[in-house]
Amino acid sequence: MNNKELYKKANNQISADEKLKRKVKNQIFENKKHNNPMIIKFVNVLAVFVLIFSIVWLYMNKSNKQDQIETIINPHMASQEKSLPKIGSKENFIEMLIDSEEKQDNLLQTENLESSNILKDFYMQTNEQVPGVSEADIVKTDGNYIYYIAEKNLNIIKTDTLQVIKKINYMEMFFMPTQMYLYDKYLIVIGEKIDGSVQNSTAYYDIAYMGDTNIIVYDVAEIENIKEVRNIEIEGYMLTSRMVDDTVYLIINNPITINEQTKSNEDMLKPTYYDSNISEEKLFIDFSEISYFPGEVEENNYLILASFSLEEENKLNVEAYLGAGSIVYASKENIYITKPQFENNIIKTTKIYRFALKNKKAIYEADGEVPGSLLNQFSIDEKDGYLRIALTKTEIAQSEQKIKNAVYILNKQLNTVGKTENITEGENIYSVRFIGDKGYIVTFDQTDPLHVIDLSSPYAPTVLGVLEIPGYSTYLHPYDENHIIGLGQEVLNDGEQFTLGGIKVSLFDISDKMQPKEISTASIGQRGTHSESLYNYKALLFSKDNNLLAFPITVMETINNETKITLQGAILYDISLENGIIERARINIENLEENEIIRRFLIIKDSLYVCTTKGIVKLELSTMQEVNKIKF
Template sequence: MIMKRMVITGIALVVSLFIILYGVANWGVSAEVKEESQVVPVHKDWTVVFSKEMNKESFTDETIQVINKKTGEKVPTTFEVSGNGESLNIFAPKGGYEVNQDYTLTISKGVTSVRDVELSKDFTYTFTTSKELPAIGSEEELKAILKKFQNEDSSMRMTVEESADVSASSEDSASSSSKTNIQVNGVDEADLVKNDGEHIYYARNNDIVIAKGSPIEKAKVLTKIDDENFIPNQLFLYNDRLVVLGYQHQSLPRDAKEEASAADSMIRPNFRSHMAVRVYDVSDPTSPKKVRDLNLEGNYLTSRMIDGQIYVLSNEYTSIHHLEEKKQNDQEVRPTFKDSAVSEDFQPIPYGKIHQLPGSKYSSFLTIASFDVTDDSTPANVKTYLGAGDTVHMSKDNLYVATRSRSFPVDAFFATSSLPEDLEQSTKIYQFHVENGDLTYNGEADVPGQLINQFAMDEHDDSFRVATTTGQFGGDENPSLNHLYTFDLSMTPIGKVEGLAKGERIYSVRFMQDRAYMVTFKQVDPLFVIDLKEPSSPEVLGELKIPGFSNYLHPLGDDHLIGIGQDTEVVKSDGRERVVTKGVKLSLFDVSDVSNPLEKDVAIIGGKGSHTDASHDHKSLYIHPDGNLFGLPIQVSEEYERKSQGAYLYKITPENGFELQATITNDQDYNVERRWESRISRMISLNDTLFTLSHEELKAVDLSTMKEVKTITFPKQNSNE
């Protein structure tokens, strides 16, 4: 009897367990929106996450609706189910939602999982549109957000000053003087050197040298700007205003106890550094006068200038621990800034101007400041966003800030010496609309993978294009792949081409009107030609495989490209193949037949160890106003032994390829290691004279004869240390 009872009990338990498991497996599907705020910009896209893999066919215009609560009208949205079927992306209507309106997103319970299980009940989510992102209202709210980020900030990012659609110059190409090689016509970029056709302005480590360059007979150093505790990095020049971007060191007071502690002084230096923007009136270049000073807490990211309106971006890392430490030391927890148009004192960014970027989990402040460089009295427009920026693209109408993210816990990173093969990578791109110096957040988009640099982004007509690499370069389990995505200007995805060059990664990208050119590399250099005439359906038209790779692509007319990179060879070592870089490689690509691109000519400079700044800094490429004379600084080595450093000047035409015109060097003896001060970093031309610039001197060469005509020694730099 006891045995029979035990058997019956056992059977009952098994049946009960089966019923429970079956019930769980077939329990109604749940849905949620993982968002911090229900007050959103008008171009907000929504992602709904489901508890089970969904049947894509069950999502229709009837089961998914967005209703304007005031009018009761249905909004014409579009949607897309993610690859794994567990999330649904609902895109804002073209032109966006109406501002300051309440909306209800509804997903009916008629939608089903792949196992035909229905949504447990109708899912509804309400939201309100706003012209700007909601502000962080108080210190308590800021702390609460940072505490939440403490274990979620899983990114390993590197803030870089980005490097760039069809190349342009920073002034009209009809000018007789060369200008900075920039990304977008009409959107100037800061550089080490600027000129006004007569005068040369050059930023060195500790000062700015101003020299007269034309006419050559009167060429000489006029003066230098040398401010204590200020390190200039880059320059803009607009009419008679010289804008200098750099870093300002500020001493901090210490009490006697702190001064007595040598260990503490090493851990906590008694100074802080912040980025600074200084504006000088150079209507008289011999006597520049500082007329404005703007200081931002954080590290310089990048800057742009449009018709005298400057835009400056900075990043500052923060954390809940950082905020608490500041509070204990009676320091302001918000980022601070100083604008001489308002006050000579630092002041905190108002909480009303600190916003959280949607979807960002970064404990960083991204600050964007803009002002008219010709107006010394109107306050700068300064906004701060809780988030971060890595790579920036700017058109005349929109600013795009890309931020890399990886779902990889920080503690796991410190517990291993390498990245996992299945590391999930993505990039979020934020769009800000630009109008008369004001920037308004407009929307965002997510793309798989990471961007190589600013050239990976481009705006053309009514579309935005971006190229990315996913996976692990050289990895076996999750090999790298390369992709191109297109969006409309409300950041709604419209097209893509994916899965190019498995096992390789992007080395350079160039967007030219209705085409994109992409260079990937592992052992050979494929050049892909991609048609973007129809943004909704990008298409690979042709491909070329050659040795070496190009880090930078520059257009030469409509049907040719100049590639700047490295020559390579594959060598065998210990039974394995590896790629070794050799000399600097210049390639001329003919893309007139898009289905059959050709490498029309090649120039190799130097051997192993040779390199050029132009491969990673497009602004170091000199371009003569007539468009056929190019120069680049190159360090020449053989078997990693340095031989020389100088400027190489080429005439480049589709008909004759690369024709070396001159090499210019400051080295007196190629076998002697020269000081870095002699290194040529830039070239410019005024009328018929080419100038090379190093920290030591300005050398002039007659472009008609290619002979040196004058050398001007720069004054010795003072130390700011």
């Protein structure tokens, strides 16, 4: 490394500390608020004292400890302060220009693709939170074939004929598939390793059984001859995963068992993994490779971040941390892992760790903390390097619980830069969605207020408008930039009390941010009506091009004092700004077997594929007529 680089690297380790920044902010902003010159003088005098005090304090605290902390923290802070890359040479410059022209062309092409629904290869699958960040699911399609995990088997079905091309039964392999990704010619099946002892017991059927993580990668280029090309095992159960471009990221919790036996055998305490691309042996992560977060070593758990690429010959990258994760959010640039911190059985604060996705690896860069707890992954969103978080604070004052909701905005270092705390009091958050520079939060006590929060300035988020309507949404889905769809629960008021009704779909107009409006609603069923989509966004299908909203449903109705299931299937709504929400079809699968329910929907070309736990039904989109169906 030359001297120039060394000088750069040295400088990158120096940074203005947060105290100094805060001091200058106080000077600037305090002065403005107090216009009284006497107060300014007083503040100045005070500031001098504070300054002297802090200098003395600093002076007295010049210990090695401080230096150590700085060198640990600064490289991360500095990494975001990189100077811009240089063009370097004329040749490079020309190449860059050509490159950008090509990119523009590509951009135009994809725009066309998205706006056209008559394209032959058009297909629609897993409902995902962030565009460009794939989420694993039980069904995937490439347009020609449907890959579907049902009844613990992998079924590969030809889309046009619904013919089952292949069925893989994993029972013998001690493997329980749970979800998949599809990337180019690779099918990545993720599941749990089944311990031989539980294979035939009820634990095998118990969803709560958490075996070690096992991944099988297939080459499906020749569908008649699919090949297993890679096998990966990681000790611990998978929390979640994401795929960005060609790289799959896995987030795994691995509980550590500390007892006399493991204490005497060091290897039993180490996290292990296996990758057929590396060796036939199980590999141990050495203690020298395991990181921990200073001051938080209370967890008897390893948090494992593993990643592998599908594009090139590579080894599984595994990073182990002493810690644990719960709610995970990922953008194309970062994975954020949160961990609730309890105090007196209440989630007092939530820790957030940021891992940057660089060179096909997730690398720890920063951590921070916000008060309160989060609802789910939609409580978090990243935009322009800022993280927006909707949270609920529960405080106990005089043995009474007080609930307050807030939105916090954090910078890359995960320091809070802005917040708004006056959302509602005494109500829990039921759903959150951040779209562009707005945030939408549904809270509920007896009515459903939809709050619109302006986030255009990360430093000063503000509540703009509130809409109060009966019921509440548990999932918010963007319709377009001025409209959102809410899916939730109907709440009835008979004048005396509130009771839960059926399921309600709302279309909100949010173009006037100060006054959001509910422009159309539809409800179905009565108390007891349920849909997986209420709490699992992957089970819902929304296609703006087809004006279609579909979700599985079990409808309960009371007719002549008798409460019974009147529909076990799915409901499809026509949803548009012109006509609002209109019921288009109900799918009541004939000869429905016991416990057969609809799990997912796919749109491929002009057909709707309804995936049930036991088969697939193909419908023509325009008429909703059944074309074909299959039972596994």
